[in-house]
Amino acid sequence: MSRIDARFASLKADGRAAFVTFVTAGDPDYDTSLEILRGLPGAGVDVIEIGMPFTDPMADGPSIQLAGQRALAAGQTMEKTLAMVRAFRQSDDETPIILMGYYNPIYSMGVHPFLAATKEAGADGLIVVDLPPEEDDELCIPANAAGLHFIRLATPTTDEKRLPAVLANTSGFVYYVSITGITGAAAAHADAVAPDVARIKAATDLPVCVGFGIKTPENAAAIAGIADGVVVGSAIVDRIGRGDSPTEVLGFVKSLAQGAHSV
Amino acid sequence: MERPMPEDTLNTFRAGPDERGRFGDFGGRFVSETLMPLILELEGEYEKAKTDTDFWAEMEHMWKHYVGRPSPLYFAERLTDELGGAKIYFKRDELNHTGAHKINNVLGQILLARRMGKKRIIAETGAGQHGVATATVCARYGLDCVVFMGETDVERQKPNVFRMKLLGAQVVPVTSGRATLKDAMNEALRDWVTNVRDTFYCIGTVAGPHPYPAMVRDFQSIIGRETRAQMMEAEGRLPDSLVACIGGGSNAMGLFHPFLDDREVRIIGVEAGGHGVDERMEHAASLTGGRPGVLHGNRTYLLQDDDGQILEGHSISAGLDYPGIGPEHSWLHEMGRVEYVSVTDKEALEAFGLSCRTEGIIPALEPCHALAHVAKLAPTLPADHLLVMNMCGRGDKDIFTVAEALGAEM
Numbered sequence: 087m088s089r090i091d092a093r094f095a096s097l098k099a100d101g102r103a104a105f106v107t108f109v110t111a112g113d114p115d116y117d118t119s120l121e122i123l124r125g126l127p128g129a130g131v132d133v134i135e136i137g138m139p140f141t142d143p144m145a146d147g148p149s150i151q152l153a154g155q156r157a158l159a160a161g162q163t164m165e166k167t168l169a170m171v172r173a174f175r176q177s178d179d180e181t182p183i184i185l186m187g188y189y190n191p192i193y194s195m196g197v198h199p200f201l202a203a204t205k206e207a208g209a210d211g212l213i214v215v216d217l218p219p220e221e222d223d224e225l226c227i228p229a230n231a232a233g234l235h236f237i238r239l240a241t242p243t244t245d246e247k248r249l250p251a252v253l254a255n256t257s258g259f260v261y262y263v264s265i266t267g268i269t270g271a272a273a274a275h276a277d278a279v280a281p282d283v284a285r286i287k288a289a290t291d292l293p294v295c296v297g298f299g300i301k302t303p304e305n306a307a308a309i310a311g312i313a314d315g316v317v318v319g320s321a322i323v324d325r326i327g328r329g330d331s332p333t334e335v336l337g338f339v340k341s342l343a344q345g346a347h348s349v
Numbered sequence: 350m351e352r353p354m355p356e357d358t359l360n361t362f363r364a365g366p367d368e369r370g371r372f373g374d375f376g377g378r379f380v381s382e383t384l385m386p387l388i389l390e391l392e393g394e395y396e397k398a399k400t401d402t403d404f405w406a407e408m409e410h411m412w413k414h415y416v417g418r419p420s421p422l423y424f425a426e427r428l429t430d431e432l433g434g435a436k437i438y439f440k441r442d443e444l445n446h447t448g449a450h451k452i453n454n455v456l457g458q459i460l461l462a463r464r465m466g467k468k469r470i471i472a473e474t475g476a477g478q479h480g481v482a483t484a485t486v487c488a489r490y491g492l493d494c495v496v497f498m499g500e501t502d503v504e505r506q507k508p509n510v511f512r513m514k515l516l517g518a519q520v521v522p523v524t525s526g527r528a529t530l531k532d533a534m535n536e537a538l539r540d541w542v543t544n545v546r547d548t549f550y551c552i553g554t555v556a557g558p559h560p561y562p563a564m565v566r567d568f569q570s571i572i573g574r575e576t577r578a579q580m581m582e583a584e585g586r587l588p589d590s591l592v593a594c595i596g597g598g599s600n601a602m603g604l605f606h607p608f609l610d611d612r613e614v615r616i617i618g619v620e621a622g623g624h625g626v627d628e629r630m631e632h633a634a635s636l637t638g639g640r641p642g643v644l645h646g647n648r649t650y651l652l653q654d655d656d657g658q659i660l661e662g663h664s665i666s667a668g669l670d671y672p673g674i675g676p677e678h679s680w681l682h683e684m685g686r687v688e689y690v691s692v693t694d695k696e697a698l699e700a701f702g703l704s705c706r707t708e709g710i711i712p713a714l715e716p717c718h719a720l721a722h723v724a725k726l727a728p729t730l731p732a733d734h735l736l737v738m739n740m741c742g743r744g745d746k747d748i749f750t751v752a753e754a755l756g757a758e759m
Contacts, residue, residue: 141659142531142644144538145381151525163656189379189643194657216643218385220369220378241383243545248386266383267543 089182089210090235090258093132094293094314103310104259105130105346106295107339108186108319110137110153111170112162113326119157122326123174125336127181130343133295133315135213138167138187145215147270149320152327164191164200168207175208184237184258186213189225197225201232211235211258219251226255239263240286249289259293259315260286264300270320273299276308283313303345310349318342362609362686365677370559370647373683375676378558380646383542392560394465399567404460408568411456415489416446418453418571422579422737427707435730437723438588439740440576440604443713449742450572450600451482455551457568459486462549469493469544472551473537475502475530475596476667477509478713478742479553484518494518497537499529502667509746527661530671534645554597555675558646562675569603576737577607584735590615592726593739594718595689596633596669598678600741609686618678619722621664622691633662634691635674636682649676665694665754666714668742696721698754701744713742714750 087095097104107126112119126134139154139162146154171183185204192200192214204212212229219226219238226236235258243266244252253260262283264274279296286294296309297317309316321342325335365372378388398404412418421441429437442450455472462470470492474480480496487494496513500522503510513520526532541550555562555569580588591608593601595618608614623632632638635650642651644659652660652672664670681687692700700720704712712720719738727736744751752759 140657141526142535144535144645145383145542147539148525155526158658190651190653190659191657193643193648194653194655215381216379216646218378218380218382220385239382241381243383243386245386252382263383266545268539271543 088235088258089180090133093180093182094259097132102347103313103349104132104293104295104315105306105343106133106135106297106315106317107131107322108135108137108317109322109326110139110150110157111167112139112157112160113153113323114156115160116162116166116170118332120170120173121332122335123170124177125332126339127178129336129339130347131181131339133182133184135184135186135317135319136167136171138164138185138191140188140191143188145268147268147320149270149323149327153323156327164195168203171207171209182210183208184211184213185209187215189214189216192225197228201229201234205232205234209234211237213237213239213261215239219254222255230255230257237261242266242282249286253290257292259295260290261317262286262294262296262313263298264296265298267298269298271299273301273305276312279309280312303341306342306345307348310346316346359684362681362684363606365680366559366563370563372677372680375649375679376559376562376647378646379643379648380558381542383545387545388558390465394461395560395564398461398464407460408457412453412571416452416456417444419575419579420444422576422583424583425708428703431707432724432727434727434732435734435736436732437727438580438735438737440572440737442572442600442739442741443743447478447482447485448745449478449482449713450569450603451479451553452485453571453603454553454565454568454599455479455482455486457564458549458551459490459492462492462551463490465549467547467549469495469548470551471495471497471537471540471548472553473497473530473533474553475533475670476746477502477506477513478668478746480518480520481509481512481516483551484513484516487518488516495521495540497521497523497533497540499523499533501528502530502533505750506667506746529661530667531659531661538645554599555602555677556597556645556647556649556673562647562677565599566602566606566677569599570606572600572603572739573605573607576604580735580737587611587614588735588737590617590734590736592617592619592719592723592736594619594669594715594741595674595678596621596671596715597673598675600739602675602677604737604739605687616687617722618687618689619718620689620691621662621666621669621718622693623663623665625693626691630660631663632691633664633669633671635672636678636689637691639672641679644673647676649673649679650682665697665750666718668713668715669718690722692718692721698751700724701751710740711744712740713744714747716741
């Protein structure tokens, strides 16, 4: 069983929602970023998404755009991002890690070299924003063959007709984007999202996690009540951006985790 | 053994893209899931419109009475004498309403947006020509118009910013990234994802996710179709060569496409070489100085570093200052059907003066790149060689930049 499947199975047995966080690799610099990363499981994080910085993050709002710029300015590269995963795995062999980003840095490295290095480093899955099901043979199918989960985003515009295509070739969990918009935008109300989550759950056995716009422990608790997991990114990245220390960042993450796990 | 020429392996260069929006390996639909349903809807609408005589009747009517088409095919006699070689014709798309070829495409997309019931139009712009064309057609049809423009470009293209505002558009200065055309396009995509249900994204060049590269090409192909007919009338035969400048590549694609299967017609695209195409990467020549990658919805040649991070191009011409190029150009480059060359800022500036002096035409800095190559090529060709250059924009917008480059007081 993969780390992702094992983690969701154990959460389900405990009757808890997964708390999933996003941080950009190398933000604000490699050492600080690794320190934060290593502290996430202890702060209550069940699944970690690590952003691979890209110059042109078209689906991201200002928070994650700036995080990527900080990381790139500090010299982050794909190689260093994979090195961070490797370093994390020395002390934690259970928390699932998902690499999230855009296709060009992967394509530039070469799909097969990237997949081999990712697997070897100890990552478990990929979320690549600009690869819809129509482009599955680019990376999704090779990733599955390499033993990596390819986690898909479903959105409010994913209608009944498209949902089967979005769910095909995906595994691990489904990431439901709660709004039409970019990361860090205004949050959708749990009441408004619940029917969409139910619609997706009716079509798949995979866990459904909800993200985009969740900023406070209260938001996290509300979403945890209607989904299998809650994803928080921009709100954490903002703390890193304003210069909070790793201890302060992890303190905030802990408060979010308590929210997500309170239901 | 010689490498087989493309004509040995392909019946036509005009059949693309395939059903996945690919020209060979280039193109595609590299967009987020939120946009995908809309992209498919747009493709469906465009397929319907393509064969709808009412749609084309309205296009023809507006092209004729609003844009002022057909644009003349003009024999540049004094330039021809000065250069002493090929017989040079200008396709005068700078005479269109709004001063460039951009409106040919905007008109098509806005008519499509109306058919789709979209009331809010967004666009990206670099120099401001596409933004002005979009604001213009939106005013004509009473649609809301929001134009994204890098803050750097807002500052250096003030007259076009004011034009857009006069036409009722909202101009949003983009401060993200490095605040130029590439970032304006990112921001337009972010707006589109957010307002996907009521908004139509009017892309200004032959790039973006399928169907945009094909659709924009089809709307711009009026340039090549007219050129064909006009040259037959003027000279009784097809031209021997075509030259056009390339940023994203819409004016070039529009001129080239109707001639791609006429193998005897030599076709040359001219990229912006900035300070020179070398390892400093201070240019915007994606084909001559970049490599394939994925950005803004399509796979194409891009300026990028070893880690796949996109580089900022440089060109004296804001309209060519883009780190990518339309995917069909990437394919034509690899197939060897079109030759791609580059000229520097300095050569383009010299061509600016040449056009003013010999023909009384103040050209935009974009076609100055094409003209700079013509100035190199024409003297090597015989007097009966018919050469067509696309004069795709007029230079009013550029006089400040040119004055600065020449160190002149306005």
